[in-house]
Amino acid sequence: MPSLTVNNLTKTFKIGALKRQGVLANLISLISGRETKKVFTALKNISFQTSAGEFLGLIGDNGAGKSTLLRCLAGIYPADSGEIKTFGPVVSLIELNDGFKSRLSAKDNLFLCGALLGLTKKEIKERLDEIINFAELQNFVDTKIYQFSGGMVERLAFSLAIFAQPKILLLDELFNAVDLSFQAKALAKLKTMVQSGITIILASHDLETIKTCCDKIIWLKAGTIFKIGQPKEIIEPYQAQK
Amino acid sequence: MNFIFIRLNNLKKFLALSLALAKAEFKLRNEGSYLGIFWYLLNPILTFSLLLLIFSKQLGSEITDYPLYLLTGIVTFNLFSQITTQATKVIKTNRWLIKSVKFPPESLVSGVTLTGLFSHLFEVFLLFILAMAFQNNLTGFIFYPFLLLLFCIFIYGLSLILAALSVHFADLENIWIFFSRLVWFATPIFYTIDHQTILFKLNLFNPLYYFITLFRQVIIYNQIPASFLAAGAISYTLISLVIGQIIFNRLKPKFAEKI
Numbered sequence: 337m338p339s340l341t342v343n344n345l346t347k348t349f350k351i352g353a354l355k356r357q358g359v360l361a362n363l364i365s366l367i368s369g370r371e372t373k374k375v376f377t378a379l380k381n382i383s384f385q386t387s388a389g390e391f392l393g394l395i396g397d398n399g400a401g402k403s404t405l406l407r408c409l410a411g412i413y414p415a416d417s418g419e420i421k422t423f424g425p426v427v428s429l430i431e432l433n434d435g436f437k438s439r440l441s442a443k444d445n446l447f448l449c450g451a452l453l454g455l456t457k458k459e460i461k462e463r464l465d466e467i468i469n470f471a472e473l474q475n476f477v478d479t480k481i482y483q484f485s486g487g488m489v490e491r492l493a494f495s496l497a498i499f500a501q502p503k504i505l506l507l508d509e510l511f512n513a514v515d516l517s518f519q520a521k522a523l524a525k526l527k528t529m530v531q532s533g534i535t536i537i538l539a540s541h542d543l544e545t546i547k548t549c550c551d552k553i554i555w556l557k558a559g560t561i562f563k564i565g566q567p568k569e570i571i572e573p574y575q576a577q578k
Numbered sequence: 579m580n581f582i583f584i585r586l587n588n589l590k591k592f593l594a595l596s597l598a599l600a601k602a603e604f605k606l607r608n609e610g611s612y613l614g615i616f617w618y619l620l621n622p623i624l625t626f627s628l629l630l631l632i633f634s635k636q637l638g639s640e641i642t643d644y645p646l647y648l649l650t651g652i653v654t655f656n657l658f659s660q661i662t663t664q665a666t667k668v669i670k671t672n673r674w675l676i677k678s679v680k681f682p683p684e685s686l687v688s689g690v691t692l693t694g695l696f697s698h699l700f701e702v703f704l705l706f707i708l709a710m711a712f713q714n715n716l717t718g719f720i721f722y723p724f725l726l727l728l729f730c731i732f733i734y735g736l737s738l739i740l741a742a743l744s745v746h747f748a749d750l751e752n753i754w755i756f757f758s759r760l761v762w763f764a765t766p767i768f769y770t771i772d773h774q775t776i777l778f779k780l781n782l783f784n785p786l787y788y789f790i791t792l793f794r795q796v797i798i799y800n801q802i803p804a805s806f807l808a809a810g811a812i813s814y815t816l817i818s819l820v821i822g823q824i825i826f827n828r829l830k831p832k833f834a835e836k837i
Contacts, residue, residue, distance in 0.1 A: 431678050432680065452681045
């Protein structure tokens with residue numbers, strides 16, 4: 337059963353003005369939709385499909401289009417052309433830790449970001465202990481985020497995302513500052529989620545994690561799908577070209 | 579029937595999200611403050627005291643219940659100024675949320691509106707105390723929530739326009755602060771205007787004039803609102819909401835790319 341289908345997805349960005357223009361001209365081009373800027377194609381004719389309970393990896397060099405693809409799948413960026421169909425709620429963990437309000441406590445941030453992810457206050461209350469316990473932050477519930485280490489913030493964001501009960505979970509570069517024991521626990525949790533029918537799409541440079549977790553990998557190169565296949569078919573050639 | 583149920587459910591979720599954002603913002607504003615809500619009262623009290631001291635003998639001498647007239651103008655303008663100024667920053671200050679999670683960005687604007695409303699309620703309390711001190715008839719306050727709701731919808735619509743345009747025009751924040759100052763002087767907040775003057779004619783294009791005069795008629799003078807004032811306030815509210823929705827809906831898909 338498909339959980340996500342992407343057909344001929346193309347995404348461009350307007351970067352850098354071709355010529356300087358005044359405020360009025362800027363306003364007119366903004367309202368009319370005619371922009372006088374250079375066009376950069378970040379994704380070009382991307383097509384693929386995922387099934388329920390599939391763990392898909394996205395790899396590629398910097399600027400290949402991994403984060404842009406995730407943001408398009410999450411609905412954060414609108415597609416220029418093509419079609420994205422999702423079957424079930426999508427939760428994205430794309431720099432969510434940067435979205436936390438640093439002067440608010442962990443608990444207040446969970447209520448705020450939970451609401452942004454579409455959870456009701458009742459649902460957040462019911463899951464609060466689970467989220468905090470999974471993140472191993474029982475003693476820091478009322479501590480303000482600016483007093484957290486980078487790893488603690490990442491743990492909190494990850495825990496919130498997995499307990500938001502998505503059907504499709506989008507992850508961008510899972511962890512940067514989390515210790516190895518939590519990483520192992522988090523990966524085990526992701527595998528359990530996949531077994532229960534949740535689709536996970538992970539963009540990462542950590543090839544070891546991609547290799548051990550993913551059923552399928554998409555290798556993005558300059559905004560296009562260069563290769564798609566099983567980990568053993570993709571990882572080795574990817575490493576060889578580096 | 580199912581369609582209506584879905585729309586109502588979405589509206590409920592939207593209001594819950596707006597409330598969560600407003601609560602977070604309110605907590606952030608008071609974070610680390612020893613005097614807390616006292617600061618919400620300090621600004622109107624100081625402005626009121628200063629203007630009363632300077633103008634009560636000249637501009638206020640011919641105005642009935644001038645202290646109440648003045649404070650009503652100040653708290654109404656404060657609500658307008660506070661929400662619209664925040665609206666010019668709200669998308670940029672929440673850039674990481676917009677780039678991380680898909681949610682209706684209108685909720686950021688409604689959150690700012692609700693935050694402004696929270697702090698406004700403290701100022702209304704001040705107005706209520708002053709009205710009691712002046713042994714004013716307080717029955718007019720019963721109608722205050724309805725007028726306030728209309729005023730908040732007007733401000734929300736205008737804030738949608740400001741929030742959406744601020745993503746594309748960095749200067750808007752400073753321009754709006756300057757423009758607000760002009761509106762402060764152009765609106766009869768601490769003075770009154772005769773119907774034959776140019777200033778009155780200009781104020782017919784100033785939505786704040788309608789709202790402030792309505793608030794005064796209802797709260798201080800216990801009058802039934804003049805029909806032209808009510809019609810003006812309703813018209814400006816509808817115009818602001820419709821144009822705000824159109825501009826915001828047109829520009830919001832690109833927010834995550836532009837910030």
